[in-house]
Amino acid sequence: MGVVIRTGVKTVIGQIAALTTGQPPKKSRLEKQIKFFVHFLLILAPAVGTISMIVGGLTFGWGNWILLLSTSYAVCAIALVPEGLSATVTSILTVVARRLEKKSVYLKRLDIAEALGSAKIIASDKTGTLTKNVMTVTDMWIDDLVIHGFPRLDDHTLRELKTLETFKPPISDILLAMAVCNKADFDYDKDVKIDINEKFTMTLNRDQSSIAAKAKQAPAFARLNSQDGATRTTHRSIYSTILPFSSFGEFLRYRNLVSKRPALGAASDVAMLKYAAQVIDVGKSRRTNPVVFEIPFNSKRKWQLVIIKKRILANNQAKYKLIMKGASDILIKKCDKIMNMNEEEVPLDENERAKFERAVETFGEQGRRVIGFAQVEFVEAGNFTFNEKAGNYPQEGLIFLGTCAIMDPPRDETADAIKSCKDAGIRIFMVTGDPHTTAKAIAEQIGLIDEKPANQSNWEIGKGEDIPKLTHRDWGRLAARKSLVFSRTTPEQKLLIVEEMQKRKQVIAMTGDGVNDSPALKKADIGVGMGSGGEVAKQAADIILMNDNFASIGASIKEGRLMFENIKKLMAYVMPHAITELWGIWIYYLFGMPVATNSLIVLSMDLGTEIPPGIAMCNEPFESDIMERPPRQNGKNIVSKALLFYTYGYLGFLQAIACFLSYCYIFWSHGINISDLWMSALDHWKADGTNFTSNGHTFTVDEQLYINRQAVSAWQVGIVFGQMFHLFSARSLRESMFKHGFFSNKSAIIAVVLEFIMLMVFVYVPGINEFLGGAPVPVWCWVIVAVYSIGIFFFNEIRKYCIRRWPKNPIVRIFKF
DSSP: OOOOOOOGGGSHHHHHHHHHHTSOOOOOHHHHHHHHHHHHHHHHHHHHHHHHHHHHHHHHOSTTHHHHHHHHHHHHHHHHSOTTHHHHHHHHHHHHHHHHHHTTEEESSTTHHHHHHTOOEEEEESTTTTBOOOOEEEEEEETTEEEESSOOOTTSOGGGTTOGGGSOTTHHHHHHHHHHSOOOEEOTTSOEEEEEETTEEEEEOTTSOOOOOOGGGGGGSOOOOOBTTBEEEEESOGGGSOOOOSSHHHHHHHHHHHTTSOEESOHHHHHHHHHHHTTSOHHHHHHHSOEEEEEOOOTTTOEEEEEEEEEEOSTTEEEEEEEEEEEHHHHGGGEEEEEOTTSOEEEOOHHHHHHHHHHHHHHHHTTEEEEEEEEEEEEEETTOOOOTTTTOSOOSSEEEEEEEEEEOOBOTTHHHHHHHHHHTTOEEEEEOSSOHHHHHHHHHHTTSOOOSGGGGGGEEEEEGGGGGGOOHHHHHHHHTOSEEEEESOOHHHHHHHHHHHHHTTOOEEEEEOSGGGHHHHHHSSEEEEETTSOHHHHHHOSEEETTOOHHHHHHHHHHHHHHHHHHHHHHHHHTHHHHHHHHHHHHHHHHOOOOOOOHHHHHHIIIIITHHHHHHGGGOOOOTTTTSSOOOOTTOOSSOHHHHIIIIIIHHHHHHHHHHHHHHHHHHHTTOOGGGGTTGGGTSSSTTOOOEEETTEEEOHHHHHHHHHHHHHHHHHHHHHHHHHHHHHHTOSSSOHHHHOTTSOHHHHHHHHHHHHHHHHHHHSTTHHHHHTOOOOOHHHHHHHHHHHHHHHHHHHHHHHHHHHSTTOHHHHHTOO
16 A cells, blocks of 8 residues: 655655746747748838838829729739748658658757757766666776676686675675666576577576476476577576586577677666676575665666665564665765775775775776675664655665776767867867766766867866856856766756756756656757666757667757758759849839739749749758858858849849840830830820831830830749749858859759740740730840859859858958857
8 A cells, every 4th residue: 555645746746746847848940930031021021012002102193093002012912922832841851750750850840950959058868868778897906906807706606606605705795786676687587598609599588387407407408499400498587597518618609699689778787787697696696685665776776776685683673785886986085994805895095085085087098887886784673664754764875885987888970979079160068977086087088178278278177066156157167168067967967967058048958768858848948868778867958869869969960050051052043033022123123124924923923933943952062061060050040141232232233134124125126216115004004095107217105115025024034033043042051053053952953944944934835925925036035144143153153262261351241140
């Protein structure tokens, strides 16, 4: 029977959940920027439409004000609002999500990829993210003696190899602690095969019965189906029998195979379980030493405690043994004695502590995680109930047994990934629960810090216990470091790191895998959960690394930068034609010339010819220096002032000139002087107009309407055909297209072909061109636009060269977006 003492938000889990869910929902930077751009257009489009209507009314009068109103607002609104923007931006996000999926990165929100691209800090766990999370016990330290590998066994008979009593204290006590004070266990649900020798294979399964003990009894073993010519023998547990080794070499082979068995639990617990299982009978040790009380490990106390009942004494008393395992520097403070190799409990004086600290520092400098072990025996009532809150168990005066060193090697790709991030101007924070020396050693191995005197000012190592004491100035100093290592940190301190960095306008990505990490993950600009982590952490995170690999974060940042640039390239491609479309109506309103475009032509471009190139921009590859540039500044938007100047300023007007020349050629080809077109639309170029005369040629109303339709199509050719050339300029922001590659994006080539086919249909197919208000145009219109657009292309090449050559020049920065 259990007693409920807390529920809901009053529980620890509830408090963490409240801290996580109580934070306001995050809006992505992309969402904010797109929203800003939409608001900008909502102001710009009506303003331009109103100005156009007023100018048109002053020029043509207000007699037909309804037509004037509809024409002005329809053309201006359609021209300025990129109708295909939402579809193309969504396509870009989807393509990025698919790319990241192939790299084992799951985006919970598509738009979070943009924030990844702007990340300035990555605060990463060490274990499993920077390292392989394949932990192995490499050494034991007892009484200032280092045991490399396993305790010696070659002096014992094979029948004694898996007996705990084979070893003497404190070795036997440490092995017992590894077996009993341990939450890990082998995964019995999986069919694990361990080859003892070439004659048979043992299949381990919890539900199968134990049969046999020695190799010479093999003929009497229960035989199962043969596989690969090997007879299989079943056992309830590998620990419940004396294994039938015929030689010590076979035992070593068995021990190697045991280390590869799948197990469940924390990585360090699994490492100690496998270490002990290769030396003693873990199952028997657990059965003969039942645990009567346990305090599990957590990141705050950094130790685990179990109490086992050794035997019943007289007068209803019992002898208990308390075993603790955890952070060695914390456990040593609870001890006043240490056991030596002669099984003697000697005072833990300054000399003994100095030996311990030297050993821990040596292991730490090798990048090892050091786990300490302590115990104490005591007598208490046989039916005594231990309680964590009451603290009715020994907490001081323990006997220190020794330590084990656990190796967790860095991932092979971690060093290169960190170098790539550093080259990209991204600062790396390693946040770990390991002690100072271990954290520093791993940081050196992966290239996070460099001991060279010239580089020592670029990094710093801080202890978790000091984080709450840091002043505003201290945080400012840390925020300026290129690399930071935080040792012995707790999840609460992770949240504090995030908050302090955000106060300094830093975009931070934080990794975490536990329930306690969820507030920091929720608070960070980009919360990065681990695929092997808890569900609460995954729910709080924005992205999930299915392979728990730091290199995947670097790849995600690269994709985020590409996504940002591709959206910017999309804007740079789509927005300029708004100016050319507006000039098509402005030359009519301002100069009284024949109208150069209409709402149907504008719609055919915005919802037709412009869509394929926009979608093709989704597949635009990286520019070669994308990870060599620093993260963009916080205030830098997708639609920046420089981009507006490029699209609505000089480039839009340059393209409008090409359209105007193509438009003028139609009139020249009919022998009409352009000067004669000034204010001619007041009386001509309409169904109820009069004959028009120029250069001695008189044109009837029908001829005028046909020529005007040709001029409309010529302007359309100027916009669309010019945009085909502009697409190649827009496909790179800094890199020359001769280096980036004209054919590096096959989708763009296909899009240009489709765009060209659609334009030919709109201009030359009878019925369609008449419906749009156009007519076939001569080939020279195409030639004029092509020559002029090639000139614009080389203008952009010169602009990009200047950006690469003089990136900080104030004049060049005006043309850099």
